[in-house]
Amino acid sequence: MAFASGASRAALCLAFVAAGCAPAGAGDGSDAGIRLSASLTGDDVTLTWKGHGGDVTVEFATEPGGPYTILGFVPEAVARYEHPDLMPATTFYYRVRPVEGPTSDVATAVPATDRVEGEDWLVPRSVPDERAAPKPAGAPANLLVESVGPDARRLTWTDNASDEEGYLIERQVDGTFEVAFVVDANVNHVGLIGESADTYRVRAYRFGETSNVVSERTP
Amino acid sequence: MKRHLLASSVTAAVAALSLTLAAAPAAAAEVEPGGWTSYSPGFSVQERGCGDVNTLTFTLTCSTASGDQRAERRYTTYTGGSRQFEGYFRITSQTGTRISLKQTFHETGSGPFFMLAVERGGRLYAVHGGTTLATGATVGTTVRVNTVHDVGGTHRTYINGSLKHTQSSGTGGFYDKFGAYRTNSGAGPISVVWSGIRFWRK
Numbered sequence: 461m462a463f464a465s466g467a468s469r470a471a472l473c474l475a476f477v478a479a480g481c482a483p484a485g486a487g488d489g490s491d492a493g494i495r496l497s498a499s500l501t502g503d504d505v506t507l508t509w510k511g512h513g514g515d516v517t518v519e520f521a522t523e524p525g526g527p528y529t530i531l532g533f534v535p536e537a538v539a540r541y542e543h544p545d546l547m548p549a550t551t552f553y554y555r556v557r558p559v560e561g562p563t564s565d566v567a568t569a570v571p572a573t574d575r576v577e578g579e580d581w582l583v584p585r586s587v588p589d590e591r592a593a594p595k596p597a598g599a600p601a602n603l604l605v606e607s608v609g610p611d612a613r614r615l616t617w618t619d620n621a622s623d624e625e626g627y628l629i630e631r632q633v634d635g636t637f638e639v640a641f642v643v644d645a646n647v648n649h650v651g652l653i654g655e656s657a658d659t660y661r662v663r664a665y666r667f668g669e670t671s672n673v674v675s676e677r678t679p
Numbered sequence: 680m681k682r683h684l685l686a687s688s689v690t691a692a693v694a695a696l697s698l699t700l701a702a703a704p705a706a707a708a709e710v711e712p713g714g715w716t717s718y719s720p721g722f723s724v725q726e727r728g729c730g731d732v733n734t735l736t737f738t739l740t741c742s743t744a745s746g747d748q749r750a751e752r753r754y755t756t757y758t759g760g761s762r763q764f765e766g767y768f769r770i771t772s773q774t775g776t777r778i779s780l781k782q783t784f785h786e787t788g789s790g791p792f793f794m795l796a797v798e799r800g801g802r803l804y805a806v807h808g809g810t811t812l813a814t815g816a817t818v819g820t821t822v823r824v825n826t827v828h829d830v831g832g833t834h835r836t837y838i839n840g841s842l843k844h845t846q847s848s849g850t851g852g853f854y855d856k857f858g859a860y861r862t863n864s865g866a867g868p869i870s871v872v873w874s875g876i877r878f879w880r881k
Contacts, residue, residue: 520840522710527875529767529823529839532815545842547710547825552840579742579774579868584818626819642819651774654800 494671496556503678504544509556509671513537516556517667524553524673533559533628533639551677558668561624562599564617566632569658572606572614581614582651584643592648594622600648600662612653613660619648621664628665631657709763710825710837715879720855722754729867730859735874737858739867742775748867751858754878756786758852761829763879766857769821770871773799777865779806780857781824783834787851793834793844795824796862805836805844806862812836812843823875828853 494512498505507518518541519528534541534556546552591602598620606614615629629641629650640657643650709715724732729741730750737750768780776799785792794806801817804810816822825837828848836844855878859871 522840527767529821531839543840546840547837547842549712550710550840582774583772641817644819654798 493669494556494558496554496671496674498554498674498676500676500678503546503548504542505546505552505554505676505678507541507543507554507556507674509539512539512556512558512668512671514668515559517559518543519555519557521553522547522550524675526553528553528555535636535638546678548678551675553673553675555673556671559628559663559665560668561621561663561665562597563630563661563663564600564603566659566661567603567605569605569607569613569660572608576608576614581608582653584647584650586619586646587616587649589618589648591618593620595620596623597666598622598664600627600664603660603662605658605660607658608651609653612651613657614649614651615660615662616649617662619646619664621645623666624664625666628663630661630663632659632661633657637661709765709877709879710840711763711827714881715761715763716881717877717879720755720757720878722752725749725751725753725856725858728861732858735876736771736870736872738870739775739778739859739861742866742868743861744866748861749858751782751856751860753784754855756852756854757830757880759830759850761827761832761881762853762855763828763877764826764855764857765824765875765877766873767821767823767875768816768857768871768873770797770816770818770869773797773818773869773871775799775861775865775867775869777862778867778869778871779860779862779865780871781826782856782860783826783828784854784856785849785851786854788849792848792853793826793836793846794862795836796865803838805846810844813838826855 494509496509498507514536516534518531521528601618603617608614624645626645627643628639630637631640726732728746728748729739731738732750739748779794779796781795783793796806797803797816801815803812803816823839828834831850834846834848859869
């Protein structure tokens with residue numbers, strides 16, 4: 461068991477109770493899954509974790525039962541998150557969840573062949589696609605990134621997944637991909653404007669097994 | 680480092696966004712504990728211009744860059760003590776920019792006292808002064824907002840649990856507003872869903 465440094469066992473126990481006291485290996489971080497640790501310095505919390513090599517979401521709450529708010533998507537190989545300047549005299553609860561699911565091929569922007577007017581093209585939506593063959597963990601395909609104006613991109617793809625939580629729109633910056641946008645399940649058309657890039661991929665994501673919950677109380 | 684997350688100083692090459700896909704918040708304890716009492720102030724719904732309010736979904740349906748475009752809840756005025764607001768917003772569509780999401784309004788003073796607004800692309804900023812509070816409040820993101828206001832003292836804003844803005848406060852009458860409101864330099868459309876609204880006082 462990887463206890464959070466600085467967090468009391470009582471607090472952790474409370475967190476586990478609130479989380480339903482999942483059995484070992486089923487999200488409690490004991491023998492399998494992600495083992496999350498926390499440390500408090502001043503009013504900053506630093507989180508680190510082991511046992512998972514992929515991307516995760518880092519989430520916090522101020523009640524042991526939540527609601528949890530995602531602080532960020534943290535890519536593989538970082539395994540660290542700093543939550544700074546926290547509310548005083550407050551107990552913060554943390555967990556991480558693996559972000560799983562297949563990605564599309566990488567696509568680079570090409571000029572749009574049609575004339576795009578108005579702003580409706582920016583709205584995420586699901587459009588009919590005869591190429592779709594939905595199945596569990598089906599990878600998105602046929603990603604097309606079109607440049608529709610300065611710093612404006614339209615992304616379309618084939619939704620081949622039947623079990624996704626949604627889609628992550630990931631843009632490539634300095635050689636790595638970062639999450640730019642999150643859309644609901646079944647969406648296969650989005651528009652981006654501002655802070656856009658030329659190279660993207662999309663991921664049909666699902667959450668994996670949740671880590672143990674750790675807590676820290678700020679001074 | 681690629682891009683800082685909301686309210687974070689993520690080390691190394693942490694990916695871009697603070698995104699919340701969590702279920703609708705149900706309850707949470709007040710921040711800065713110490714003598715707070717939960718309460719439910721009254722409110723009125725304000726729909727002006729192309730503003731539309733459907734329970735806790737606030738929409739500006741037009742791209743009009745002038746006039747009063749407003750879809751908000753306006754809560755009752757308070758004149759002293761301390762007040763605390765908590766809420767979660769999720770932008771469900773945004774083709775416009777520079778939309779105020781939360782205000783603390785100085786009714787007996789200069790009017791808009793604190794305005795939390797969002798630009799297309801996800802930057803959260805204080806309208807007066809332009810200070811960036813966080814980035815990453817893009818479509819699909821849920822963001823937690825706490826404001827603590829000591830009338831005659833300070834007004835503090837927490838984004839996802841982190842203190843992001845502090846300003847001194849005068850005395851007099853104030854009230855809370857949230858929803859979607861076109862700032863002087865902004866325009867819709869936008870649709871934002873608020874949830875988990877809580878108030879405390881002491």
